[in-house]
Amino acid sequence: MGAVVAGSPIPDVPDLARMRRERHARLQAAMAEQGLDVLVLLGSSAVAYATGAVVPGTDSGRAVLMRPVAVVVRGAPAAHLFTPYPDGAPDDLPADHLHGPLHPELDEGAEALLAAVAELAAPGAALAFDELTHPLGRALAGRDPADAGAVLGAVRLCKTPDELACIRAAQRINELAMSEVEPRLRPGVRQTDLTGVFLRRIFELGATANCIDPIWQVMPPRRADGPWTTHGDIAFPTATTDRLLREGDVVWVDTGISYQGYASDFGRTWIVGTDPRPAARQQAQFRRWREVMAAALERCKPGATALEMGRAATAANDGVKPWIEHFYLAHGVGLDSAEMPLVGTDLGDAFDERLVLQPGMVLVLEPVIWDEGAAGYRSEDIVAVTDDGWEPLSSHPYDPFEGAW
């Protein structure tokens, strides 16, 4: 019995061609609704959504200079892709829709981009951009394009069944790789050693790219033992180094990889040791975490609001907000590793109250049970909102804590 989203089951294996067709149809419908004729997309995840193109994992500087660009014309059968990575384009992209790189971060590129748009768009067409660059701003010479953000936000909020299957596939790769990392968590191992094991395995297992430098943060017993923070709450996530892990260290793990552009999000609490066993106090933290998850998931169904979910989670933690001050109880995941919907941010209660759960939304729930004096417990699990409730997209054990997802 499979979970159903908007009347369709989530497939075991994503049909990538169908996924691209459905995304394109959604974009076209949203453009028609908002009266836009041409979308010019520069954002990494926006281009991936519109074209299905994948790119290697690169740092921000390279990603900016070597960014693919998508041009979506209303009524056209597919988006145009301008890319330095032509081998990342899907096979079904028509050959005359695949073009060389534009480099819109440079003046030459901005002019070439506008020339390409002029060739593809009818005169006087209503243009929208998701982002600009300074050279593009200059080349537009006073013309003021619309913001494509509303179109993208609308189409990306609720996932198609194939998109959900991609997220599940990414998560599966991430989890399998973690199964090989866990036995390495012995005294004297370096954080970067764990990274090496993890990254090697994700590529072998079919990851498209790595999205974030894996985090293996050692948590201090008390807030004051950790880094100074602007808000007095705990610091997380801090960047990995060659830090040596020691017996008893409580490690909060956070990693994300991509499969066909879709991100995973893996979060667990591990304990370093030759035979790691959580103390009674640590098991109690985990039990509380499970209670908070159960309370939040009880509110996870179409029609419920983010505010209801956040309040239920807080009530299950004796009235203390079970998440870090600068984060959230839950965030979405998709072509970005953190995207809408957000639950419990500093956008406030009014924002959360307006956010009504709908089938196809994805939530990465990451409650944090902080236990001053004994660090705390944090794990992440992913669910899709289905037509009548929720369906897990993650499925990893909680070792060395006892209990199954």
Place this chain on the structure above:
Amino acid sequence: MTTAVGTAALPEGGRIDFARLRAERRRRLLEAMAAHDLDAVILGRPANVLYASGARQLWTAGARPFGPACVVVRETGRAHLLSTWDEGVPAEVAHEDLFGLSWNPVRVIGNVAAVPGLGQARRVGTDGFGIGTPRLVASVAPGAEVADAGPALAAARVVKGAEELSCIETALAVAEGALAAMAGAMRPGITERELVGVHAAALADRGVTAPGSEAVACATPRRGPVRLRRMAGDRLIGAGELVALSANALYCGYEGAVGRAVLAGAAIPTAAQARLVERARDATAAVVAACRPGASGADLLAAWHRTGEASSPEPLAWGLGLGMEAPLISAAGPAAPVGAGAVISEGMVLAVQGWVAEEGAGGALQLDVVHVTGSGPRVLSRA
């Protein structure tokens, strides 16, 4: 300063003097801001944020939309940083210079507007430009002109100091080690994807993790059309195939990169393959030889053209420092020629990349790193 490369701390404080490196970067940035008439800059690109603040940041892949992550005010000389904690933040950025992460645009604007001296700025540069950027600047520096901070940042970053060169050489040594690991693992039957994994593990073994780019592992066929693929596949690599390998590492933000054509298996290259590798090496060397102070991007493109090789579908050269940076010089795509007007200056470090392909033989990749000195190009690559 010692040029021996290594990543461990030394008790006498040898190797790289990071305090001096950060001070030098800050000085160059403030000078560039003055030269470009910028009273303040609002930076969002991680490499620029690192350059201005010296803060170690969490590496994430891809281009994020522009948002304020670091503010530098020329009048005070201070850098203000988006960081909820002080771990990874150098001592010269004080607690009161930090502002925390927020999802609420009103709070973000409030945090940035509170930066001392920003409100009085007449001209504010940003290193990215979103649809909402003019509104952001108007809220935090009322009446200020919005300018492109790109040229000032490029001017500051383009010339490398001694410490920066040491960082690049360390990154280069790591990248060359990762390339050797890939070449060593390349027995017939291994997949391209597995080689990308070998690269990632080889970096981590040397204590660094994040690369400027994941590895290139592209087996090129001995029959039919040849193209350089950057996305590794499940393709099994066959003995006797030329494989394009490119490794890449970041050390304290600075990039090292190397690209080579390696023959798979214990095979002996065919005459055509040997010639191809030689051609890629020679053509790349011709461009390296043109990397002299005062040369232009057009001169580099012409140097490649004169070798008689076809234009590469990839950039020919780019600045190397805190990752890929200006100038980008390329004969590929609708915007070509890109960077023809760029001026090569003394102190720059450039990556020069050649790609030569021929049906029946395969493809050969050659990527070398060169330091532009007053007496000409000095090749830093050793592989």
